[in-house]
Amino acid sequence: MPGKKPIPFPSPLTEIFWKGTREGKLLLPKCNQCGKVHWYPRYICPHCHSMDLTWIEGSGEGTIHTFAVQHRAFGGWAEDAPFVTAFIDLKEGDRMVTVLRGVDPLKPEEIKIGSKVRVEFEEMEGMFVPFWRLEAAA
Numbered sequence: 001m002p003g004k005k006p007i008p009f010p011s012p013l014t015e016i017f018w019k020g021t022r023e024g025k026l027l028l029p030k031c032n033q034c035g036k037v038h039w040y041p042r043y044i045c046p047h048c049h050s051m052d053l054t055w056i057e058g059s060g061e062g063t064i065h066t067f068a069v070q071h072r073a074f075g076g077w078a079e080d081a082p083f084v085t086a087f088i089d090l091k092e093g094d095r096m097v098t099v100l101r102g103v104d105p106l107k108p109e110e111i112k113i114g115s116k117v118r119v120e121f122e123e124m125e126g127m128f129v130p131f132w133r134l135e136a137a138a
């Protein structure tokens with residue numbers, strides 16, 4: 001019997017992020033002291049340890065830092081295998097992990113490091129979860 005995919009559960013720290021995804025916005029934590037964006041959300045800036053943080057609306061643009069084809073997976077993701085996971089370099093800084101959309105896991109040679117991707121939000125049991133999709137070649 002296939003399991004269910006894990007669904008994110010908002011915490012006091014991430015509540016605003018999930019409110020943003022519901023509105024189609026990728027909100028990112030930014031430090032008011034050093035000016036750097038970080039991912040994932042924290043109470044303390046991982047760059048300078050300041051607690052003076054704010055949220056900014058990200059561009060939703062990024063590039064592929066690296067990727068891997070997953071041939072086996074657990075639970076609700078098992079039936080999606082093979083699929084491609086990737087680290088995305090966010091335009092604003094830092095990286096986000098994703099299941100990459102718009103690529104063929106059986107043709108990894110066609111996936112290029114540095115390719116442009118854009119965020120999109122998929123509804124999963126009432127939550128709007130960010131995934132990144134390869135942009136069509138210009």
Ligand SMILES: [Zn+2]
Binds near residue numbers: 032033035045047049
């Ligand atoms: Zn900082």
